[in-house]
Amino acid sequence: MTHKQVRTRFAPSPTGPLHMGGVRTALYNYLFAKKNGGDFLLRIEDTDQTRYVEGAEQYIINALNWCGITIDEGVSVGGPFAPYRQSERKELGIYRDYAEQLIRSGNAYYAFDTAEELESMRKRLAEEGNPAPTYNFAVRHSMSNSISLGSEETKSRLNAGTPYVVRLKVEPGQTILLNDMIRGEVSFNSDIVDDKVLLKSDGMPTYHLAHIVDDVLMEITHAIRGEEWLPSAPAHAMIYKFLGWEDRMPRYAHLPLLLKPEGNGKLSKRDGDRLGFPVFPLEWTDPSTGEVSSGYREKGYYPEAFVNMLALLGWNPGTEQELFSMEELVNAFTMEHVHKSGARFDPEKTRWFNEQYLRKKPTNEIAERISKLVASAFELADTDHRLNSSYLEKAVELLRDRVQFEQDMPIVGSYLFKAPTSYEEAVVAKKWKPALLPFFNDLNNRLSHCSPFLREPIDAIIKECASANGIKTGEIMQLLRVLVSGQGGGVDLIGMLELLGNEEVCRRLHNGLKAMPQ
RNA sequence: GGCCCGUUCGUCUAGGGGUCUAGGACAUCUCCCUUUCACGGAGGAAACACGGGUUCGAUUCCCGUACGGGCUACCA
Numbered sequence: 001m002t003h004k005q006v007r008t009r010f011a012p013s014p015t016g017p018l019h020m021g022g023v024r025t026a027l028y029n030y031l032f033a034k035k036n037g038g039d040f041l042l043r044i045e046d047t048d049q050t051r052y053v054e055g056a057e058q059y060i061i062n063a064l065n066w067c068g069i070t071i072d073e074g075v076s077v078g079g080p081f082a083p084y085r086q087s088e089r090k091e092l093g094i095y096r097d098y099a100e101q102l103i104r105s106g107n108a109y110y111a112f113d114t115a116e117e118l119e120s121m122r123k124r125l126a127e128e129g130n131p132a133p134t135y136n137f138a139v140r141h142s143m144s145n146s147i148s149l150g151s152e153e154t155k156s157r158l159n160a161g162t163p164y165v166v167r168l169k170v171e172p173g174q175t176i177l178l179n180d181m182i183r184g185e186v187s188f189n190s191d192i193v194d195d196k197v198l199l200k201s202d203g204m205p206t207y208h209l210a211h212i213v214d215d216v217l218m219e220i221t222h223a224i225r226g227e228e229w230l231p232s233a234p235a236h237a238m239i240y241k242f243l244g245w246e247d248r249m250p251r252y253a254h255l256p257l258l259l260k261p262e263g264n265g266k267l268s269k270r271d272g273d274r275l276g277f278p279v280f281p282l283e284w285t286d287p288s289t290g291e292v293s294s295g296y297r298e299k300g301y302y303p304e305a306f307v308n309m310l311a312l313l314g315w316n317p318g319t320e321q322e323l324f325s326m327e328e329l330v331n332a333f334t335m336e337h338v339h340k341s342g343a344r345f346d347p348e349k350t351r352w353f354n355e356q357y358l359r360k361k362p363t364n365e366i367a368e369r370i371s372k373l374v375a376s377a378f379e380l381a382d383t384d385h386r387l388n389s390s391y392l393e394k395a396v397e398l399l400r401d402r403v404q405f406e407q408d409m410p411i412v413g414s415y416l417f418k419a420p421t422s423y424e425e426a427v428v429a430k431k432w433k434p435a436l437l438p439f440f441n442d443l444n445n446r447l448s449h450c451s452p453f454l455r456e457p458i459d460a461i462i463k464e465c466a467s468a469n470g471i472k473t474g475e476i477m478q479l480l481r482v483l484v485s486g487q488g489g490g491v492d493l494i495g496m497l498e499l500l501g502n503e504e505v506c507r508r509l510h511n512g513l514k515a516m517p518q
Numbered sequence: 519g520g521c522c523c524g525u526u527c528g529u530c531u532a533g534g535g536g537u538c539u540a541g542g543a544c545a546u547c548u549c550c551c552u553u554u555c556a557c558g559g560a561g562g563a564a565a566c567a568c569g570g571g572u573u574c575g576a577u578u579c580c581c582g583u584a585c586g587g588g589c590u591a592c593c594a
Contacts (some may be wrong), residue, residue, distance in 0.1 A: 011594090012594085013593075013594045015593080015594075045594065047593090047594080048592095048593055048594065050593085051593065051594080111592090113592095115592080118591090118592085129519095130520090131519050131520040131521090131590095132519080132520045132521070132590060133590090134590075163592095165592050167592095183523070183524090186522075186523080187522095188521080188522070189521085191521095192520075192521050192522090192590090194590085196591095197591080197592045199592085200592040201592060202592080204592090206591095206592070206593085206594085207593075207594050208594095211594095226588090227522095227523070227524095227587080227588060227589095228588055228589065228594090229588095229589090229594090230522060230523065230588070230589075231521070231522055231523090231588070231589040231590070232589075233522095234522095254523085256523090256524080256587090257587070257588070259586090259587075261529080262528095262529095264586080264587085265587080265588095266587075266588075309530095312530070312531085312543095313530070314530090316530085316531055316532070318532075318533095319532090319542095320532080320541085320542050320543080322542085322543060322544095339524095339530095339531080340523075340524060340525095341523085341524045341525065341586085341587080342523095342524075342586080342587055342588085343529090343530065343531090344529060344530075345529095345530095346529050346530060346544070346545085348529085348544060348545060349529075349530065349543080349544045349545080350544095351544095352543085352544055352545090353544095359557090400557095401556065401557040401558085402555075402556045402557075403556090412556095427554090472553090473553065474553045475553090476553095477553050477554075478553075478554055481554065487554095487555090488554065488555080489554050489555035489556080490554075490555065490556090491555085491556090492552095492554095493553095493554075
């Protein structure tokens, strides 16, 4: 018995930037495919021309790229089943062929109803107390379609060029069973399935027809999508059956949704930055309004951290491991461990993930990346010694456990690159006494002669100087810090002095002492 | 409203008839380390929605209720 090669697809609609829920769907598709030695495809479902957004498709590709989700086949890379863009496939007449096949077999029909007629039908039904006014078996006979009109009238309308749609003909009274990979068996009564539009009046297929045709033609084996599709799944099962494709139907998996951190509802694109965190992987500028939505990348998140966080939102490895590389995710991923219920997104934990990855990053890489940031933030010349890799690397070592993002380093450790211009008042008020001036002058003098200017000798000098002046180190350590850095807290004090070097330390000490109240 | 799906600490989750005195992580609190702030370490508080079954025994299985979510378009 030969197993079919596993093939999954991510099939977004280019109606704007991909939000993190979409990224997670792509990720799970990717992980599942890779775990099973299969392929991951990208198909663009651009069948709604009215919602097409310029740049959205490229954004999707860029986002997947940034996340390290590699596309084996599809838009941007091509493949044997091209084209992978539904608008282009429509030009080939692919969908119309199948819609017509369904009409011939009596499982679909032409409908000529106008938008106004549909609206008044729903209104009428609602007034009659119908809990779910839909176009279905109960109303199709009173609407304008090939069933109510008969073949003659239908033909003449078609010939006259009357706009029409093709609708699925759903027979009532049937039970449709679905075997979902995550939810197990789910059952529906066909009475509640409406006569869905399959082909729109502009000739484009709807999602319902298009995804099925393409999944079969592209030999997709597993359709992993969001839970919002579950209610239309019975209609999809019927289409497979009517097209004679029951044995080619992929297995479906309906993923739980990502919920807002607080309040109600699923996380949506509209949430944007309103909630204080990005919902998009990459920054996005709306082409029509110019409105900018922030992205995880621009906020300084590592893609590994973002992906790791997303993977664990709705899935777990069954072990207590939390940090996963993409490769480890692939190995550990199973659909059995995907949760059924929605997962509330937690921005705080996302930051924690980033922190974990920051800890593991090689120092020289970080130093290289923050170099430009430092240069511009402190207006340093290219030749400035503080931009030397050895200086930057030491700064990174001092700062790395204190920040969650690389770009916070120059902010949190500004005093490593710039002499203070003010001195934390609370500390000065509490600890400074003019009587300490002789001690600090002595210390400054001793430090100026300290060579090599390294941790041990610096430490020794401070202690010697304190005892020579009859002062306890506890009285002066924090003052020393404030005098040199301006702040009452910060990186390891001796490490900071060592990095700054004795010239700089002595200069800062000198200026600091002048600024102290007499 | 109707249909479908779901419900373990505040959050993400482990566990799925007895091993549960319900485990981990984030957040939170306390202490230690650190003459600072973090990091780190130790510890604490914190959950099986409720009601009925089934069973010798239910957090685990079934039913109902409540609550949450999704869908209810010529959008995906």
